[in-house]
Amino acid sequence: MPMKLKKTETEDEIVVKRILHTKTYSLTLDKNRCTGCEICAVVCPKEVFEIKKQPKVAGEKLKHPIIEVDEQKCHFCGICGVLCPYGALKVRINDEHVVPVVKTESFPELIREINVDTTKCDVECVDCEEVCPLKLIKVSVQTPDGKKVKDVKSIRDKKKLKVIVDVKKEFCPCCRV
């Protein structure tokens, strides 16, 4: 079957595509989310990834690793996407995010369960939002009728206010900081 392989790379991502007549498979690596943990390189059955960590320079921010993705080898199984703790890898079929190995029940699904008991939250506290190293948490406060409160301090009766804690679970490695 005629097939085209395509690899594009920008400052932010690497995209590998296999274009068939009726389907386009793609693997996207979000460079900004990748920490170079090497889990994908260990679990990929086709040895698609080569990861080179950048040396740490004193006084400078640690640079993102250099990752080589071999477009000839990937068969878009999705295992790397399931196991990347930072949600940096996605397999898509015709632009839809899918995990073929989970769909066919040949690999378990990773469930990131994060429960927040917001009834215990202080309405003026945003500690979790501030300490999350990946900036994945957004705390907001609502009135009983669902209106967003911009200035919590200005509300006299705070007992009726509701705290909403939104966590971007798919990118969370559950570090528990």
Ligand code: SF4
């Ligand atoms: S598993 Fe994810 S974070 Fe780790 S090296 Fe691979 S892409 Fe980067």
Ligand code: SF4
């Ligand atoms: S989709 Fe499968 S073959 Fe392709 S890089 Fe990920 S684990 Fe390897």
